[in-house]
Amino acid sequence: MSEFYAHTAPGNCSDWEPLFTAECAALAGGECEACQKLEPRHGHLNKVAWWTAKFSEAVFPAGSENAKAARDWGYLAGLWHDLGKFAPAWQVYLRSKADMNSAEMAGRVDHATAGAQYAVRDGHIVGHLLAYSIAGHHSGLLDAISPNACLQKRFEKDIADYANAPREILDRAIPELPPSIARDVRNPLVAALFTRLTFSALIDADFLATEAFMAPERRTLRPKLNAALLPQMLELLEQHIAAFPAPQNAVDRARAEVHASCRAAAEFAPGFFSLTVPTGGGKTLSSLAFALRHAIKHGQQRVIYVIPFTSIIDQNAAVFESVFKSLAGSDADPVVLQHHSNLSPEKETTRSRLAAENWDAPLIVTTAVQFYESLHAARTSSCRKLHHIANAVVIFDEAQCLPVEYLRPCLDVLRELTARYHTTAVLCTATQPAIGQSRDFPIGLDDVREIVPNPSQLYDTLRRVAVVDRGALDDYSLANELAAREQALVIVNTRRHAQALFRLLPESDSNFHLSALMCPAHRAEVLSTVRCRLDNDVPVRLISTQLIEAGVDIDFPCAYRALAGIDSIAQAAGRCNRNGRWPGSKLHLFRSEHQRAETYFRETAQIARQVLALHEDPLGLASVAQFFTLYYLQHNPPNGARWDAKQICDDYRLNQDRKLPFVFQYRTIAEKFRLIENEQVPVLIPFDETAKALLAQLRNEAIPLHRALLRGLQRYTVQIYRSEFAKNRVQFESVRDEQFHILICPETHYSARFGLHLDSDNDKPLIC
Secondary structure, X not given: OOOOEEEEEOOEEEEEEEOOOOOOHHHHOOOOHHHHOOOOOOOHHHHHHHHHHHHHHOOXXXXXXXXXXXXXXXXXXXXXXXXXXHOHHHHHHHHHHHOOOOOOOOOOOOOOHHHHHHHOOOOOOOHHHHHHHHHOOOOOOOEOOOOOOEHHHHHHOOOOOOOOOOHHHHOOOOOOOOHHHHOOOOOHHHHHHHHHHHHHHHHHHHHHHHHHHHOHHHHOOOOOOOOOHHHHHHHHHHHHHHOOOOOOOXXXXXXXXXXXXXXXXXOOOOOEEEEEOOOOOOHHHHHHXXXXXXXXHHOOOOEEEEEOOOOXXXXXXXXXXXXXXXXXXXXXXXXXXXXXXXXOOOOOOHHHHHHOOOOOOOEEEEEHHHXXXXXXXXXXXXXXXXXXXXXXXXXXXXXXXXXXXHHHHHHHHHHHHHHHOOOEEEEEEOOOOOOEOOOOOOOXXXXXXXXXXXXXXHHHHOOOOEEEEEEEOOHHHHHHHHHOOOEEEEEOOOHHHHHHHXXXXXXXXXXXXXXXXXXXXXXXXXXXXXXXHHHOOOOEEEEEOHHHHOOOOOOEOEEEEEOOOHHHHHHHHOOEOOOOOOOOOEEEEEEOOOHHHOHHHHHHHHHHHHHHHHOOXXXXXXXXXXXXXXXXXXXXXXXXXXXXXXXXXXXXXXXXXXXXXXXXXXXXHHHHOOOOOOOEEXXXXXXXXXXXXXXXXXXXXXXXXXXXXXXXXXXXXXXXXHHHHHHOHHHEEEEOOOOEEEEOOHHHHEEOOOEEOOOOOOOOOOOO
């Protein structure tokens, strides 16, 4: 068999992609236009190697020794990833799939293990890092040791002979690690994260090359990141901010000072920054101005805006899209990419992998769940984007939302990204968590630079709301107070409480409800109506769960908040008198009659009570600092693993065995690291005509899954618990091999007031 192939084109059994092309300038370190353009008749290994090298190089500063070494490392990973396809048995398997007249071979022929075994053939220690990436490039990152599939078993596996592979491939030596990695490779986390990023670069390159051959019409839809785009974005943003009216009051002047501080701080070297600004202080646009200016100054590739998992991501994204609308391309080529819903098939196929997000846009708006879980993931679709986190500016809006049980793994990975991968992390919040390193908090961050020169003075300037502790307040009394007010916001801790309180209000078109059981498009409609009524001084009362507390620019003259953490109280205050229009505005803090059902907030509420007893101003910096100090230091789980309750960091370790020197339990870590403990299922709501058109595409399995479709469907997704879904399965139509679930009858199970309602509705705090 003299010719070797990687793929056949769908529906065209005579169309074959070569596995390897010997006449390729990139093999000798030169440029190759065929690799760059992903030419279908050029070798698959050549193209994947070229793009893996490009992606791997880009995780470090351009031109650095680290970048050069990473390029060589990535090139070899791409060149060896499909070594097993040189086996005659695999080539026979490929032909059997393509030949309609041939009886298809039983089972699949493993082609991923060959490259992994070859990487460690001479006992090369660091070859094991390559082996993780190569072995998992279809199945996902493996555990080193497991009763199930694992790297150790792959090393011991008998595989088909691939000796036909060209010497140009086999004779290559494993290159040196990047200097900053080699220096600390005995630190398990250092080696493990570098392996993750290599894996990410490899699967992104592999998916792109496969897509270019198997779905060339979709290749043209892939965005092409233009280096000149970030300066254009900064210019548009500065024009947008400059168009604001001249400062009329203390709030306006404070916002202008915050923006000026962000512009100045952008000149500083990459690393950790904090932006401590009260809600309503202009953090959103000012932090973006910092990020764009900083990225341009230091050669970073993109900006990633991470917002809390409880917030309404659409609001931030809509602000950014309005600023950059003149640059916007098609749906497939966005300037601002929203990625929040886990709307991806559980069973990965070639087509679903090609539809996976890789964050190849200049500005990503995502959630903490997507960001942190991806950095601890094992599936290819979840890991594909990781290499684009490196060499970027990452803004953590409301950074205090880090869950205490996962503090150590989260802080460790942020520390690695900033220390070795030219990444800047901005902890942007009104309630800066006490995560600085200290004797009592050794896992904390050091060298975090505050952008605002005097946060205490800024807080004094922007104090626009007085907090009134009302004590216990039952629903009936609260409803009567609300009914007597023209405009008021109430934030409660559970959706059941929100609905119960709403039903106690007198019937009126001035009353509105907001919760996570409403799809994003529905929530956007409600917020738009509420804002319009506020702007026109028309009566409006909004009862919401905590999802309104971050990333939502809304301004009520009066607000109520059920007792929760100090950070939640501060966020609620930020929705009241946000623009300084109503002197004497109050945030009424109350203990609800539903506290027994509010288990999710119990610990933070108890600590808030301690702080409220000691501080006159619960929103002051001293109150905030004490709240987070108590919250972090009082956390002491039964196993003694403070700040890493599931002992995730212990799943990265070294082994005194040359046969398996790096014991990284990637798959186990992915199963452990779940910011939302109760697994949720995304369900799709036929909310409007746009949703119905998208769902028609989804139902038509002749249309391959594509990213524009999945992005569009995010706006019509509601997350429900898996147990709740199982009890109500008959209410959903499941399509695409039961991977996507569509509500059959929205007329009976989706309310204009409350969103999705099912028979087994429980009182857990759904988060999306």
